[in-house]
Amino acid sequence: MSPVEVVPLVDEGLGNSAYLLDLGDGRALVVDVSLDLRAASGAARRSGLRVAFAADTHLHADFLSGARQLSATEGTRVLASAAGHREFAHTGLHDGDEVDLGGLRLRALTTPGHTHEHLSFLLLDADRPVGVFTGGSLLVGAAARTDLVSPDRAEALARAQYASLRRLTELPDGVAVWPTHGAGSFCSAPPGAERTSTIGREKATNPLLRAPDEDAFVSALLGSLGTFPPYFRRLGEINRRGPAVLETSPVLAPLDVARVRASLADGARLIDVRPVERFAAAHVPGSLSIPLRPAFASWLGWLAPHDVPLVVLRDPGQDPAEIAWQATKIGYAGLAGELAGGIGAWDRPVSRTRVVGPGEVDRPVLDIRQASEFAAGHLPGARHIELGDLADRVGEVPAEPLVVMCGHGERAMGAASLLERDGHRDLAVLAGGPGDWSAATGQKLETGR
Structure with a gap:
C-alpha cells in the first residue's frame, strides 16, 4: 500500500489537533474532530474524500465532538469506547477490537487516565504498526491531566495514566504518535511542544516517561495541573448524550x-x-x-x-x-x-478604560495571569488573582486605582471589564507584560508566589 497520509487539523486556540486519514479508496477517517467541521470538511473536499469513519478517543471536555454531526449528515460510522455509554448510534469498541478500514486496520487500545473510558487507536498496515492516535494519553513531552472526570478521582486516574503510557511505550520506537491535546491546551501540554512525535522520541525525552516509579509519575503529573475553564465540567456529558445535530451553520443575527x-x-x-x-x-x-x-x-x-x-x-x-x-x-x-x-x-453613554505603557505604572498592580506565569516573574508587590477566578473574587479587589495586567493586554482588559461591571473605577490596563515593564524600568521581577 502507498504511504499512509495523515493530515493534522490544528485548532491553535484550543491547543488541539484532529486528524484526517486518507484510506486510499476515496474514503477518509477523522479522529477527534470538533463540531466546527469547517477544516475537516474542507480538507476532505479538497482531496476528493468522503468521511466514512469518525473515531473519538474519549468524551471530550474542551469541545463538542463532530462525530454525531457527521453521522447524521454524511452517514459516517462513529467509533468510540463502549465504556463511554454514548446515547447515539456508534460502534462501541473494547480493548483489542479492530475495525477494517479497507486495507488499513484500526485497533482499539484501552488507555484510561485522562478519562476513565479513554481509547487509543493503533493504525495498522497489514500487521505493521504505523502510528497511534493517543488522544489525551501520551502527549508530546507530557501526558494529559486526570482531574476532569472528578477531582476525587484524579490520583486513581493518574495511576491508570501511568499504566497506559507504559503500555504505549511497548510499541516499536518508529511508531508515530498523534495526540489530540497539544501546546495551548488546558488538558495539559508543555508550551511550544511539537504536535506529533514517535514512541522512540517520547521514551527518550518525555519527562513523565522518565519518572523512576509510579509514585514519582503521579506526583509530577498532579503537581503540574493548573486551572481550567468551567465549561469543561459540562461538555463531557453533552458528548456522551450526543451534541444536537445542527441543521444550518450558526450565525449572528x-x-x-x-x-x-x-x-x-x-x-x-x-x-x-x-x-x-x-x-x-x-x-x-x-x-x-x-x-x-x-x-x-x-x-x-x-x-x-x-x-x-x-x-x-x-x-x-x-x-x-x-x-x-x-x-x-x-x-x-x-x-x-x-x-x-x-x-x-449605541445611542447611550459609553465607558472608557485607560491603557498605560510599561513605563507608566504608577499605582498598585493586579496580575491576572495563570499561577505558573505569575510564579515565573511578576512586578514587585503585585496582587495575584487568576482571571478565571476573578468573577467570584471581585470582593477581594480593593476599590482603589489599579493597573490590571497579564502578558499582552487581552486578558487584562477582560479582567478590567469584569471589575468595571462590579463598580470598580479608575482602572488602567497595561499594554504588555512583566518583561516589558522590566525592560522599560530597569527593575527586576519577583518570582514565586
Whole structure:
C-alpha cells in the first residue's frame, strides 16, 4: 500500500489537533474532530474524500465532538469506547477490537487516565504498526491531566495514566504518535511542544516517561495541573448524550439597538470582541471584553455565562462566522445575535478604560495571569488573582486605582471589564507584560508566589 497520509487539523486556540486519514479508496477517517467541521470538511473536499469513519478517543471536555454531526449528515460510522455509554448510534469498541478500514486496520487500545473510558487507536498496515492516535494519553513531552472526570478521582486516574503510557511505550520506537491535546491546551501540554512525535522520541525525552516509579509519575503529573475553564465540567456529558445535530451553520443575527437594550435589561450579556484598544476607547457599560483571537473560545467559556443569551459587539472587519463557530464548538448555543452597526449604533453613554505603557505604572498592580506565569516573574508587590477566578473574587479587589495586567493586554482588559461591571473605577490596563515593564524600568521581577 502507498504511504499512509495523515493530515493534522490544528485548532491553535484550543491547543488541539484532529486528524484526517486518507484510506486510499476515496474514503477518509477523522479522529477527534470538533463540531466546527469547517477544516475537516474542507480538507476532505479538497482531496476528493468522503468521511466514512469518525473515531473519538474519549468524551471530550474542551469541545463538542463532530462525530454525531457527521453521522447524521454524511452517514459516517462513529467509533468510540463502549465504556463511554454514548446515547447515539456508534460502534462501541473494547480493548483489542479492530475495525477494517479497507486495507488499513484500526485497533482499539484501552488507555484510561485522562478519562476513565479513554481509547487509543493503533493504525495498522497489514500487521505493521504505523502510528497511534493517543488522544489525551501520551502527549508530546507530557501526558494529559486526570482531574476532569472528578477531582476525587484524579490520583486513581493518574495511576491508570501511568499504566497506559507504559503500555504505549511497548510499541516499536518508529511508531508515530498523534495526540489530540497539544501546546495551548488546558488538558495539559508543555508550551511550544511539537504536535506529533514517535514512541522512540517520547521514551527518550518525555519527562513523565522518565519518572523512576509510579509514585514519582503521579506526583509530577498532579503537581503540574493548573486551572481550567468551567465549561469543561459540562461538555463531557453533552458528548456522551450526543451534541444536537445542527441543521444550518450558526450565525449572528443583526439586532437593532432598541432590541439589544431590551435584551440586556432582561439579563443578556454583551460580549465585545473588538481589539483591546477599540474597547478601551469606547464600550457599552457592563460589557465583557473578550477579543476575537485564536483563544477566544477558551476565554468565552471561562468568563461568559452559558445559561443567559449573549449579544456580540464586533468591528466590521471581524468575521461573524468565526465568532459564531467558536462559541458553538464549546456548547454556547445562546447567541442572541449582534448589535447591528457596532459601537457606532449605541445611542447611550459609553465607558472608557485607560491603557498605560510599561513605563507608566504608577499605582498598585493586579496580575491576572495563570499561577505558573505569575510564579515565573511578576512586578514587585503585585496582587495575584487568576482571571478565571476573578468573577467570584471581585470582593477581594480593593476599590482603589489599579493597573490590571497579564502578558499582552487581552486578558487584562477582560479582567478590567469584569471589575468595571462590579463598580470598580479608575482602572488602567497595561499594554504588555512583566518583561516589558522590566525592560522599560530597569527593575527586576519577583518570582514565586
